[in-house]
Amino acid sequence: MPTTSATPPQFESLHHPTSAGLGGEITSSQRVESDQALSITALFEKIPYPIAVMATGGGSISGITSEGHPQGSVVIFMAVPEENHLFSQWWVDASCDCPDLNDRSHPRVAFVVEDSCALKAVFLKAPRTITSVSEGGHITPSITVEHGEEVRIMVTVASSYVFQGWASDCGDFSRRDVMIRFHATQDCQVVALLKAVEDPIPTTNPSNQEFPWHPNSHG
Numbered sequence: 001m002p003t004t005s006a007t008p009p010q011f012e013s014l015h016h017p018t019s020a021g022l023g024g025e026i027t028s029s030q031r032v033e034s035d036q037a038l039s040i041t042a043l044f045e046k047i048p049y050p051i052a053v054m055a056t057g058g059g060s061i062s063g064i065t066s067e068g069h070p071q072g073s074v075v076i077f078m079a080v081p082e083e084n085h086l087f088s089q090w091w092v093d094a095s096c097d098c099p100d101l102n103d104r105s106h107p108r109v110a111f112v113v114e115d116s117c118a119l120k121a122v123f124l125k126a127p128r129t130i131t132s133v134s135e136g137g138h139i140t141p142s143i144t145v146e147h148g149e150e151v152r153i154m155v156t157v158a159s160s161y162v163f164q165g166w167a168s169d170c171g172d173f174s175r176r177d178v179m180i181r182f183h184a185t186q187d188c189q190v191v192a193l194l195k196a197v198e199d200p201i202p203t204t205n206p207s208n209q210e211f212p213w214h215p216n217s218h219g
Contacts, residue, residue, distance in 0.1 A: 046070035049116045052093075053077055058085035058123030069113045079107040079121035084147045084185075086126050093118035125149075128184035130170065136161035136194035145184050154179040155192040164193040 048068025055061050059081040069075055079087045090104040097115035109119075125146040130153070132139045138156040145151060151170075155178050157163045165175030170188035173180045180190070 046072065049113055051075055051113065051116070052118040053120070054118075055079065055121040056123050058082050058125065059087060059121060061121050071113055071115075073113050074110060075113060076108070076110040077119075077121075079109075079123070081107075081123050084126050085123045088122040088124045091120040091122055093120075129187045130184060131187075131189040132192075133189065134192040134194060136196060137163075137192060139190075139192050147184065149184055150181060151184050152179065152181045153190050155194075157194060160197055161194040162197055164195050167191040167193055 048070055050068050053061050053064050059079055061077050061079055063075070063077040079090070081087050087107045088105070090101055090109055092098045092101065092104070096118045098117035098119060099111045099114060101109055101111065107121075125148065127144050128147055128149075129142070129144045130151050131142045132153055134155050137158050140153045140155075143151065155163065157178070163178055166173040166180060168188065168190040170184075170186075170190055171180075171182045173182075
């Protein structure tokens with residue numbers, strides 16, 4: 001009873017199309033009842049490895065497939081941020097055999113598959129810079145916040161100035177409010193409009209000085 005045995009090399013498995021459901025078998029045996037010469041070919045295929053790719057909120061990933069990737073193949077993924085978001089970095093699962101990435105801050109990643117791997121694209125809300133300006137008072141300093149975050153700006157007017165309102169591309173604000181609030185959706189500037197107050201003209205004699213009487217004076 002002749003017996004054949006096929007042993008696949010590393011990273012490969014025996015392809016046995018007549019034995020459905022036995023993808024893990026690496027040996028084959030067949031009974032021969034003929035004196036004729038036989039030719040037996042063992043077909044091997046590379047083991048597919050799962051590459052798990054995920055994304056945090058604020059973006060998606062192109063290049064993902066539901067199938068495994070054969071050892072030695074090259075995979076390419078691209079992190080695509082949504083509007084008002086930006087890509088931060090790739091997070092790699094240390095418990096898996098992921099290859100070292102040359103630049104985790106780059107949205108495009110490519111590597112050769114050696115084993116199973118899991119990585120995640122991290123997205124953040126886009127930063128927004130709010131610039132505040134005031135001459136003649138104290139105003140909340142310029143600030144950088146996340147997109148959509150609420151911002152509060154307040155001005156304290158110096159005694160020699162009067163508040164006349166706001167000039168801003170962050171929104172429309174009341175001229176009576178010395179404190180404003182809005183949600184940052186873009187880089188913008190807020191200017192507190194202050195006007196210097198001129199010294200008033202004295203209406204009384206500040207030193208109570210007595211002036212000499214004059215014939216033409218009344219009283």
